[in-house]
Amino acid sequence: MEQFQAAFFDESLEALDAMESGLLQMDAGDANADRINTIFRLAHSIKGNAGMLGFTPVTSFTHLLESLLAQVRANQRGFTQPVADALLLAVDALRNMMIDLRTGHGQATLSSDVMREQLLALISEVPAQAAAAHAPASAPTCNTANATGQWLIGFSARESLLIADIDPAQLFADLSALGPLQVTPDTSRLPALAQLNPGVCHLSWELHLQTDAPQDSIELLFDWAEHHCDLVIKQLPALVQAVPDPHTAEQDAASVRMPLAKIDAVQVALNRVTTAQAQLQSYASDLTGGAADGMHFGMTQLQLQLRQLQEEVRRLRMLPVGTLFGRFPRLVRDAGALLGKQIRLTTGGNDTELDRAILERLGDPLLHLVRNCIDHGIELPQLRVAAGKPAEGHVHIEVAASAGLVVIEVSDDGKGLDSNRILDKARARGLSQAHAELTEQQVHELIFLPGLSTVDVATDLSGRGVGMDVVRCNVETLGGSIELQSTAGKGTRFTLCLPIAVDGQIMGESVADGLLQLRHSA
Amino acid sequence: MAASGAQQHNDTGINGTPGVAVCGDSLLVLQLPAHCTLSQAAALRASLLTAAATTRDVELDANAVVAADTAGLQLLLAFITHLQQQGRCVQWVYVGTPLQTVAKQLGLLQQLGFMARDSLRE
Numbered sequence: 128m129e130q131f132q133a134a135f136f137d138e139s140l141e142a143l144d145a146m147e148s149g150l151l152q153m154d155a156g157d158a159n160a161d162r163i164n165t166i167f168r169l170a171h172s173i174k175g176n177a178g179m180l181g182f183t184p185v186t187s188f189t190h191l192l193e194s195l196l197a198q199v200r201a202n203q204r205g206f207t208q209p210v211a212d213a214l215l216l217a218v219d220a221l222r223n224m225m226i227d228l229r230t231g232h233g234q235a236t237l238s239s240d241v242m243r244e245q246l247l248a249l250i251s252e253v254p255a256q257a258a259a260a261h262a263p264a265s266a267p268t269c270n271t272a273n274a275t276g277q278w279l280i281g282f283s284a285r286e287s288l289l290i291a292d293i294d295p296a297q298l299f300a301d302l303s304a305l306g307p308l309q310v311t312p313d314t315s316r317l318p319a320l321a322q323l324n325p326g327v328c329h330l331s332w333e334l335h336l337q338t339d340a341p342q343d344s345i346e347l348l349f350d351w352a353e354h355h356c357d358l359v360i361k362q363l364p365a366l367v368q369a370v371p372d373p374h375t376a377e378q379d380a381a382s383v384r385m386p387l388a389k390i391d392a393v394q395v396a397l398n399r400v401t402t403a404q405a406q407l408q409s410y411a412s413d414l415t416g417g418a419a420d421g422m423h424f425g426m427t428q429l430q431l432q433l434r435q436l437q438e439e440v441r442r443l444r445m446l447p448v449g450t451l452f453g454r455f456p457r458l459v460r461d462a463g464a465l466l467g468k469q470i471r472l473t474t475g476g477n478d479t480e481l482d483r484a485i486l487e488r489l490g491d492p493l494l495h496l497v498r499n500c501i502d503h504g505i506e507l508p509q510l511r512v513a514a515g516k517p518a519e520g521h522v523h524i525e526v527a528a529s530a531g532l533v534v535i536e537v538s539d540d541g542k543g544l545d546s547n548r549i550l551d552k553a554r555a556r557g558l559s560q561a562h563a564e565l566t567e568q569q570v571h572e573l574i575f576l577p578g579l580s581t582v583d584v585a586t587d588l589s590g591r592g593v594g595m596d597v598v599r600c601n602v603e604t605l606g607g608s609i610e611l612q613s614t615a616g617k618g619t620r621f622t623l624c625l626p627i628a629v630d631g632q633i634m635g636e637s638v639a640d641g642l643l644q645l646r647h648s649a
Numbered sequence: 650m651a652a653s654g655a656q657q658h659n660d661t662g663i664n665g666t667p668g669v670a671v672c673g674d675s676l677l678v679l680q681l682p683a684h685c686t687l688s689q690a691a692a693l694r695a696s697l698l699t700a701a702a703t704t705r706d707v708e709l710d711a712n713a714v715v716a717a718d719t720a721g722l723q724l725l726l727a728f729i730t731h732l733q734q735q736g737r738c739v740q741w742v743y744v745g746t747p748l749q750t751v752a753k754q755l756g757l758l759q760q761l762g763f764m765a766r767d768s769l770r771e
Binding site for chain 1 (some may be wrong): 674690693697698701718728752757
């Protein structure tokens with residue numbers, strides 16, 4: 128069970144990251160149907176898996192989140208700023224619930240309760256539409272003018288359905304969010320009251336749904352009940368074909384989740400085989416006679432094959448650096464709103480691969496650099512406009528790999544570093560490096576000294592004088608280096624240069640309980 | 650809570666069963682619990698079985714119901730079916746939103762007697 132739970136937490140946290148990313152890619156007032164469907168699908172998957180594992184608070188909370196998404200998807204409400212904010216906060220709350228469940232803590236309960244109320248308040252803003260969606264198709268309130276697809280769904284509960292915390296009433300309510308739904312129960316299997324086991328659902332239903340949603344959207348609503356019901360979904364004939372959904376459930380079919388420890392075990396075994404091969408080769412070098420040539424040839428071939436195998440195992444540990452960037456759009460959004468700045472974040476070279484051990488250690492330094500650009504680099508919109516710049520500032524992260532090294536640039540088009548201010552602060556703090564003969568570049572590099580910040584007021588983002596020295600320290604621990612270039616009024620660029628892979632010792636430290644997603648190249 | 654205005658008094662075999670009371674000569678009032686849900690299904694089933702064991706007509710008082718689900722409604726459906734098969738009369742009082750919503754979602758409005766507005770006092 129623990130193994131299933133660990134996989135559930137990892138997958139759910141990844142799904143939440145994807146949901147957050149999807150939400151951030153949509154502007155308020157401009158919901159993208161595919162993205163909403165994808166986000167809904169991710170939420171639904173979390174809900175279903177949580178239900179199977181008995182995490183009822185997660186199930187019920189995700190259901191609320193899903194209900195709000197369903198209203199957006201069914202065009203019962205717009206994707207407004209309050210809705211976008213609420214969905215993002217709900218993702219945060221759900222993420223905290225997951226972390227608390229995994230660690231056995233309970234701090235997230237209060238915040239999730241508050242968020243639950245907010246979601247309920249939003250959902251209840253559209254009672255009329257919801258009522259229409261929940262009403263039988265024969266009711267006069269149903270508007271069927273726009274729906275062209277008609278579906279006949281047979282749903283028969285198995286004995287385990289209710290015990291698995293799956294309520295058909297809730298399933299049908301979810302289904303009715305897709306369009307008008309006519310629900311016809313079959314009570315013929317209902318036993319007499321005295322014989323009725325209240326934990327078993329003895330009813331079955333025939334559902335007539337009118338919707339333009341594709342079949343997989345309908346199937347998705349039932350997927351968490353998959354093992355607890357008999358389900359038949361048929362599209363009724365002589366109707367317009369539903370548009371196929373490009374996001375199929377097979378998206379993840381080409382990957383497998385594996386604990387990092389297993390890859391490490393392979394690595395260790397391979398190292399032993401390589402050592403044995405080297406010993407054999409040493410013995411073989413002393414051989415003479417007719418068999419020696421064959422032995423030498425075989426040993427050389429074995430050595431080549433082992434090298435190739437070592438390279439393949441090393442590549443198993445590699446992950447695209449873009450996996451690090453998932454949290455940055457949210458940071459930029461929230462920080463921009465907090466500081467009253469308009470900021471656009473772009474990234475390049477996201478597919479460049481790095482060892483997982485490096486990626487894990489690189490996250491915080493990169494986050495700090497992006498924060499630094501937002502807080503100290505990008506100016507307020509009015510100042511930018513006054514300086515002849517676009518009101519919207521630009522932060523860019525570019526990654527490139529070459530000759531065993533990876534270069535990561537974090538740049539902004541802000542005001543650049545203020546050399547005089549840095550020098551003044553450094554001298555005020557009595558830093559011995561701040562003498563008069565420094566070049567401008569040397570002055571700029573003073574920001575990597577501990578305790579130096581040019582900001583007078585510490586903000587939630589940065590400015591406490593801790594960070595840039597830690598960034599440099601972290602990067603150097605990884606065997607890398609960091610440089611900066613800054614031009615007044617033009618912006619600042621940080622350049623990190625790192626090895627693509629690390630040695631076995633660092634790798635070993637990082638893989639205690641992690642999971643690695645292996646991507647299938649086929 | 651007796652909705653019919655008839656006087657309540659105890660009845661042999663009913664005494665001690667939560668939510669069950671007899672009104673007048675033939676009407677038995679069954680006060681449904683706040684949660685007609687799976688978690689309370691065993692207790693609800695016990696009350697229903699007690700009421701089903703009599704020969705009286707039944708008034709189902711849903712005034713206290715704040716939550717319902719498929720398990721709860723299935724029990725109520727089995728109870729009503731049992732009474733109908735015995736030719737006994739069952740009527741609802743104070744059916745609130747939770748019960749109606751779930752009944753509507755399950756397509757059970759008619760089977761549970763919620764469509765017969767004359768017997769539904771809200």
